[in-house]
Amino acid sequence: MTERREPLERIADALERLAPPVQSPVDWLGSPAYVWTGNVAKPVARIETIEFETLRGIDEQKIAVSTNLERLAKGAAAHDMLLWGARGMGKSGLIRAASARLIEKHPGRFALVQVVSDGLSSIADLIDILSKQDRAYLLFLDDLGFAHGQPHENLALRSLLDGTIVARPSNIRLAVTSNRRAIVQRGHEEAAALHERDERDDALALADRFGLTLGFHPCDQGTYLEIVHAYTDPLDLSFDEEEALAWAIARGNRSGRIAYQFANEVAGRSGKAL
Structure with a gap:
């Protein structure tokens, strides 16, 4: 009897090692920030950012973003945000700095959730999860750009922003940064002009769905x-x-x-x- 059980035990042990570890439930109220990878949320204990006051040359953008996030944290109507323009001018830095500042001001009422590129396809699932939480969330998509010939992610995000029969919860808003307002990658000059125009129009249609659009320009x-x-x-x-x-x-x-x-x-x- 013992000899028969030993192989079975070894097989069970091997299967247990091969099985993916059970994910612990995410405490969506316990951390100031999270990273959403598509099927896993990783809590972030502290947002790494420069001080909000250190950001210079973008005073109007600072006011607009911080005011919008303040509304979101208080449960008032707030906009989805598109920050576009010159590289290195503080688009993503402003989102992080303004979020950290708000979290310090209103602990527990607001969290930043960075959505990595692989997590975009499951962002609807993330929103469903967060809609059940008593907290405000800003979903952050940094340096977004859609490749030519792959419009499905563009269309999915457009539908999410404005175009579904299910209303998005008021405690969740999006912030997207991009080097171009049209949110479409450069290149592929060999593509047909009509095809390129269609893709450009689709990208601009996405940009138009953001209630707050802020441009960032090279500094003097x-x-x-x-x-x-x-x-x-x-x-x-x-x-x-x-x-x-x-x-x-x-x-x-x-x-x-x-x-x-x-x-x-x-x-x-x-x-x-x-």
């Missing part, structure tokens, strides 16, 4: 230097403005990201952490 020289100072002044670090400008010229772009990189270089030379 003065704003670029102001951003560098915003990082270096709190650390009592000085820098050569001509070198800061040369740093940007060498990278072909003046932006908040480039300003941060230069400030990081200045801090590193002084043995300080930025």
